Amino acid sequence: MLRFEIQATCAETGARAGLLHTPHGTIETPVFMPVGTQATVKGLMPRDLIDPIDARIILSNTYHLFLRPGHELIREMGGLHKFMAWPRAILTDSGGFQVFSLSELRKVTDEGVMFHSHLDGSRHMFTPESTVDVQLAFGSDIMMVLDECLAYPATHDATRKSMDRTIRWARQAFTHYRQQEQDKCSLFPIVQGSMFPDLRRACAEELLELNAEGYAIGGLSVGEPRDLSQQMVEITAPLLPFDKPRYVMGVGMPDELPEYVARGIDMMDCVIPSRDARNGRLYTSTGNLSIKQARFRNDAAPVDEKCGCYTCKTFTRAYLRHLYQAGEILYSVLATLHNVTRYLDIMRQMRESILLGVFPTFLAAARKASLKDE
C-alpha cells in the first residue's frame, strides 16, 4: 500500500518532487535507491545508511536472494527487513534481469523462464506468479513483475513478441497478486519495448489497464547509447499516470540523474556508486577521480571538500589510495560510503531545486559541468 503525494512540479521540465508513503516510512522523491544485491549494500552497515546518509529505500535482488539464502528462509526469519536489519523501505526486482544477465543456461517459454543457478548450476523456474510469491516472502514494500529483458539491439519483431509476453506476464502477476490477502506489498509493472517508440507506447497503454500503484520503465542500460535511453524515457514517462511514481530501472551515472528527473522520473537505482567505489572510481562535486592514480599518493585533501560524509570528514585521498593499493576491506567501506552519499546528495539537491522552483537552473548547471575527471 503506497501513497504518493506530489509536492511541486517544474514549470519548464517534467521534474517533480513528492513524498512516497510506504509501510516502512516516507520516501522523499526524486529518489535514488542504493542497491543491496544480497541483502546488504556492499560494505555498509544499516546504521551508516541511515545516519547521516539518510537513505529511505534500498533495492534488493530477488534472483540472488532466491538462490541464497532462499526466500523461505527469509520468510522464516521474519522477512527481509528483519533479516537484514533494515527498518526502512525495500524494493525488490523480479529476478528477470539477473536471469538474463547472469544465468548462462536459460529457456524462456510462455510459462516463465527456466534457468540454471550461476552458483551451483541447479535448475529453477521463475513464473509471473512465483516471483510474486518470492517477493511476498521477502515482505518487500515494492515488488516488480517478472518481465523479459532483451539485449540491445533487438529487432522490432523480436521486441514485439517479447513485449507481448511481458504484458501477459504482468497481467498474470497482478491477478495472482490481487488474490493474496495482504495490503503491505505493492506491485509495479514494467514497460518494455526496447528502443522502439511505438512499442514503448503500446506497452505503456496496455499496462495502464492494470491500475498499478506505480510504473517502471525497464529494458534500458542494456548497452544502448545514453541518448537513446533518455529518448525512450522521454517518450514513455508522459504516458504513465501523473499521480503515480515512475521508476527507471538500472540507471545511471551521476550526470544522468538530472536528465531522468527532468523527464518526469521519481525513482532510480544503479550499482554504479557502490561498484565503482570498490573499483577505485569516486564521484565528487567537482568531477570524478580514480583513487589509484599516483598523483593522489600524498594528496592531503579529502575526496570531496564539499561532502559531509564520514570518509570525507575524516580521511585524505592519500590514505584512501593506500588502502586501495593494499587491498584493504576498509577501502571498499569508505569509498562506498562516499559514493552513495554523493548520489543521495545529488538527489537531495535536485529535490530542493524543484521545491524552490529553480530546477531548470540546476539542470543547466549540471549539463554545463557534465561528467568530467578532476
Add this chain to the structure above:
Amino acid sequence: MLRFEIQATCAETGARAGLLHTPHGTIETPVFMPVGTQATVKGLMPRDLIDPIDARIILSNTYHLFLRPGHELIREMGGLHKFMAWPRAILTDSGGFQVFSLSELRKVTDEGVMFHSHLDGSRHMFTPESTVDVQLAFGSDIMMVLDECLAYPATHDATRKSMDRTIRWARQAFTHYRQQEQDKCSLFPIVQGSMFPDLRRACAEELLELNAEGYAIGGLSVGEPRDLSQQMVEITAPLLPFDKPRYVMGVGMPDELPEYVARGIDMMDCVIPSRDARNGRLYTSTGNLSIKQARFRNDAAPVDEKCGCYTCKTFTRAYLRHLYQAGEILYSVLATLHNVTRYLDIMRQMRESILLGVFPTFLAAARKASLKDE
C-alpha cells in the same frame, strides 16, 4: 614519554591493573591491542573502534608500512595517527618478526637484516638504528627495538648467539634513540631466549640495564606448545621491573589472556580476533562458534546474547552466516567488530576483577570454562 601507574595488584597471582599514560591518551591495563597491520584494523572505521569498543591503543606493523606506503610518506602526511585518523595511542613493532615470517629471502648479519619485499621482491635492510628512524617517522607512541625472532624449536647454542645479537641490537637502538631530540616516542626492548629459562633470564638481566620505559617478551607463539609459552612468561615477567609495563607479543587465544595477566602481563596483541573473524570463527561469552556451520542457517539468536556490540545488538547468526556464505564485505566488518569487542570485554572484566580484588575467582572460572565450542 610514558607514565605507568599501578592501581591494584592481585594478592594471589601476578595480575595487576594500571593506567598507562601516553601522548595520545590513557590506556587502562591489562590491555589487548587490536592489530592494524596496514594502518587499518581490517574492516573497522576508527570511530567504530572508539565507540563503543573504546580501544585505547592499536598495534601497527612497521614491516608492512615501511614497504607500503613507506615511512617517508607517512611522515609527510603528518605521522601515522593523522594518516589513519586514529587519535589514540599506537604501538608499532620493529618489523623484525615479519621479516622472519613473510620474507622468503633474508640474510641476518651483525649489522642488521637484509630482506626482499614479499610484495615486489625489492631489497631492503633493517638495522637497529633504521627501524627506530622508521618508527619515529610514524610518530608511534611505543616503538619496539629490532630483534631476531627464532623459529621453534631452536638449539641452546643457536638461541644464545641470536639472543646476544638481539641484546647488542637493543643497545644500539637505545643509543640511537636517545640521540634523537624527541620526548614523544618510547622504545621497548624485547626479551628473547626461545624456550630456555637460563637464556630468558640472562637476556632480561642484560636488557634491564637499558632502563627502558617498558619491556616486551618476544619469541613466543612461534609454534611451541601453549604450556611452554606460559612457562617462559612465568619465568621472565618477574625479572622485569615491577613499575613498568610488561608486554607479551603476539598472544593469544581468548582463554590465554587470563593466563598471561595472571603471570603479571599488562599488554598483549594478536591478529586472532580479526583474522579468525574473517575466517568465520567467532568468540562468545559461552564458547566459540564457526558461523559457516549449517546449524546456524536459521538461528535467530545474536552471535552472543551477552555482547553489547552493534553486530550482536542488530543481527542474527542466520544473517551473518548468509553474509559469510555470500562472501560479503559486511560479514568481515561485522564479525571483526564482534571479535574485537569480545577480546576487549574480556580484558575489561579482568581489569575490573583485579581492581575489586577477585581476580583469582575470575581466573578459576575462566579455566573451568576453558575454550569450548558452543
